[in-house]
Amino acid sequence: MRTFNHVGIITTEKKEGAVFNEGLSVWLTDYSKSPNKIEYLKFEAGSCMPPLVQENGHIAYTVPCLETALKDANVIFGPAVCDEHLTIAFIEEEGLAIELMEIK
Template sequence: MRKINHIGIPVQKPVSGEMYNEGMQVYLTDFTKSPNKIEFLRFDKNSWMPEKIQTLAHIAYEVDNLDGELENAKVLLPKTIVNEHLTIAFIEEEGIALELMQFN
């Protein structure tokens, strides 16, 4: 079952409170500090991240079984370990990117 966690919105200009994630080559804000659970993302111009993630808003869902969610899905970004508590992946559904988040 999917549970909405946050909404990610790509931006072109710096946003107050953004932090840099070197591995993903993106500046992002902490959605847990947003009353509307919004994460702003500003990508480096040479970012390797897929275009749909860089240019379109995404919905992030918490899932219990990330591997199961990835079966038969159109994967944009394979499973990526963020830290010891979180693994993510991005898939495409209905023409947009969805972030799937499994907390350990």
Template sequence: MDYKFSHVGIPTTDDKNWDGFYEPLRIHYTEFDKDEYNIEWVMFEKDSTMHPLVQNLPHTAYYVDDMEAALEGKNIIVETFSPGEGVRVAFIEHNGAPIEFMEIKQ
């Protein structure tokens, strides 16, 4: 499996200049591709159903070509979902830390 670095996501309770809000999981976010260091800031509403590891620890995200292959045999903590057209995301737990996989199909 080839993993290509995408970004680091950092949870915060500080108000930022949010780029968007993902309603299904109740997450405010900044766009990591606008940041010179590829940092995504995320803030979770109190009623967010996102896994506690993702809400409380920074995560590293990687682009993958095949989501199913990337997830095979892994400890999945957030099942695959689509936050936008052509994008699929899932989270695994690796040695106590959340890791995000992103599959982009254009």
């Protein structure tokens, strides 16, 4: 079962409070500080993220088991271990990028 987590919106300018993720070459805001659960993303040239994510943003959901959630899915990125508590992957559904997050 998926639980809504946040929405990723692409921007062309670095937003206040954004931090740089060097591995993904993207500036990110903290969606947990947004009353509407919005994460702003400003990608730098050379990002490894798929064009669907870089150009259109994404909807993110937490899942209890990422491996199970990815079965029969159209995986476009990952899985990627972010830290000891978070593993993510992006899939494509209905022409949109969907981020699946397993939080331990």
